[in-house]
Amino acid sequence: EPFVFDHDCREGICGMCSLYINGHPHGPNTGATTCQLYMRKFNDGDVITVEPWRSAAFPIIKDCMVDRGAFDKIMQAGGYVSVRTGQAQDANAILISKEAADEAMDCATCIGCGACVAACKNGSAMLFVSSKVSQFALLPQGRPEAAKRAKAMVMKMEELGFGNCTNTRACEAECPKHESISNIARLNREFIKAKLAD
Ligand code: FES
Structure with missing residues (x-):
């Protein structure tokens, strides 16, 4: 049987x-994923230790393949914008500043690989969730559902067994897309604002 891993x-x-x-x-x-890691990075005779993601929230399916479906469930809980996209000209009806667009795009570069969870001693998914909350919260199209989204995604994250963030920043150091923990601060602000509004 071949060895099982995802790609x-x-x-x-x-x-x-x-x-x-x-x-x-x-x-x-x-700043690179496993598929961008080449054997030339290693020396002849090196011992390379390969393990699956380490997180209780990502159960192992087989060998080095884990079930990252928990991230899909978090996205289903609120990681979307409910608007009719309409025609091409409608897409330009709400103007977005270059600054906001750039910042949102930086957050949207999160590929949901789960490295942040695997790196975190608490198994926290805060960097992933905060990047996804931020990519919508920074855009005017994402504001109407911002409070609902932050609450729903945080609640789902907790329900699925991810740990809490204690600001060790391992997630930021290991993220292949260089997502910033300032996203976590933004998520916390969004969440507190939503709770106060309740
Ligand atoms: S296989 Fe590595 S990011 Fe797609």
């Missing part, structure tokens, strides 16, 4: 290749 795009954009290599999610490279 899909091999271009660093799908987030499927979830391997813990030599003590790091996605291996020793920074």
Whole structure:
């Protein structure tokens, strides 16, 4: 039987290749996924230790393949915008500043690979959830559902057994897309605002 592990795009954009290599999610490279880690990074005779993602919320299916369906459930809880997209000209009806668009795009580069969870000693998914909440919260189209979204996604994250954030920043250090923990601060603000509004 072949050894089982996940992969899909091999271009660093799908987030499927979830391997813990030599003590790091996605291996020793920074800003790169497992599929972008090449054997030339290692020396002849090196011992390479490969493990599955380490998180109770990502149960192992087989060998190095884990079930990351928990992230899908968090997205289903609120990671969307409920608007009619309409025609092309309608898309331009709400103007977005370049600054907001750039910032939202930085958050949207999170590929949902789960490295943040695997890196965190608490198994927290806060970097993932905050990046996804931020990518919508920063845009005017995402504001109408911002409070509902922050509450729903945080509640789902807690329900699925992810740990709490204690600001160790391991997630930020290991994220292949360099997501910033300032997203977590934004999520906390969004969540508190939503609770106060309640
Ligand atoms: S296989 Fe898609 S990110 Fe690695």
